[in-house]
Amino acid sequence: MKALIATGNSALPDSLELADVPEPAPNADEAVVAVEAFSVNRGEAMLLNGAYGTPADRGRRLGQDIAGVVVQAAGDGSGPAVGTRVVGHPEGAGWAEQVAVPTTKLAVMPTGLAATAAATLPLAGLTALRLVRAAGDVLGRRALLTAAAGGVGFFLTELLAGAGADIVAVTSNRARAARLKELGATKVVARAADAEGAFDVIFESVGGREFSDAVAKAAPGATLLWYGQAGLEPVALDFFALIPSTPLTIKHVPHWVSPTTDGQDIATLVRLTAEGRLHPEIGRIADWLDTAKALDDVYERRVQGNAVLTIG
Template sequence: MKALIATGDPAAAVEFADVAEPAADPTEVVVEVDAFSVNRGEIFALDGTYGAPAERGWLPGQDIAGRVVRAAADGSGPTVGQRVVGHPDAGGWAERVAVPVSRLGVLPDGVSAVDAATLPLAGLTALRLLREAGPVVGRRILLTGASGGVGHFVTELATQSGAEVTAVTASPQRGQQLAALGAAQVVQDLGDASGQFDIVLESVGGETFTAALSRLAPGGTVLWFGQASLTPVTLSFFDLLAVTPVTVKHFPHWISTTSDGEDLGRLVRLVASGRLHPEIGRTADWTETATVLDDLAHRRIRGNAVLTVTAR
């Protein structure tokens, strides 16, 4: 089958190759991929941001939607022909991929593969962030790095739950949709955000983390879930203690008391009922993946980028 594999060369990070059909474990199904979305973490793995570029032959891809073509041997999970959204560890940028049953959600007819492909990483992160934050009704939330897929989902879910969200984006253009999704304020500089905040959801790192911490109300909570700036945080404990008592938590989205499949099911139901709207900045055929990767890396795409898989 055809798949996009890492080349080991950041200048041309992926290429098409013939690879072996996925070998599914008894608790996995094989999904024929209709669409996949791209995450910045995959770009960083390919271009060497995390260290060395991914080795040649690595198969990226964590966010997929498609149709089951081989059911799990143990009899669990969706049956052949059912449409699904999945969150494999890797290998999703391919015609077919094996996905554990526990990491799949079944799609109703009203949810397209393109919309569904945006849900796994960004949607799971947003849903679990807000779950970790606790009840948000009437609380003020400051969200940094808000113009990506996670930021759009957080804004819509939080405002629907009764929170007042202030979103911080790099430019007015990148924040256009957030106000429509319910954000009370969209700013480009933390200094322009009004008041103090009960909850800070921070994904930029560097000086942004420190500046966001200074806007925390006494008793508030910071959930740190990323470092998009790639700049380490330098934190003064004197500054931290100046707004005591506060709670600072590192938030890894993959640690959860609920399975990916359960939470993907919740996200799918929200999309199907019109209460969650994926922000898709680019949809293209997977032959254009290299261009989309470059545009994402240079922030020329707002929200999610989705590639549709056609036969080659």
């Protein structure tokens, strides 16, 4: 079968190539899915171009967000039957004609939900959903979201608005600012430093100076949920500068740590989307042969929302 593999080239437009690879050999608890669509994430671009250290080794396979049809059910009897449309969160290798996915990382895709929309849900949606869960009751609370105009930020804004939060979102892009307001943000500012007032809960994913500026906006007793460092700059904090926010709680929130399975949470995201309460933001749909270009544009922030690639 065909799959996209890393070339080892740090230049994103040349970072992938189509290759013949063996068909999936699933474990007993895995179903094989024929992929119809997948989405790509900025973190995957950073793995390929070496932003995290060194470029991905030649031959490495990536891909965490897929939608498609089960063509081989799990041997242990768990999960969906052959022919079921599903959304999945494989641990890499999703940029392929077929991929084996643990049944705990699959959710059924209802009739009427397009594979292109469903493919945006796993990574960005799981991150946003689990951040809202970690924040607790946000009804009537002031929330500050840095880097709000990405895939996670759009989902997070809509989920928080639906839960009753008063949201100030951060982006310097005017078109994305308008969309964030449509999704429920009360106000949009260009930088965390521009936000007015104090916030009960802060969602931070940039690091560096933006982290420090966001912390400076914390109300006494606030919680800051730290879920990324997209700016690749480490955080520097002044103990004494935090005293006005005391007792401030900072929580490190990796999206993959959860008491619920990926499949359970993807099912929630699917339901909210099917009910019209969550709206995947798709900035591009293209053939999967254009994945490398899409990754380059996502990395350079030329795509608003998610980039989705289709197979066949």
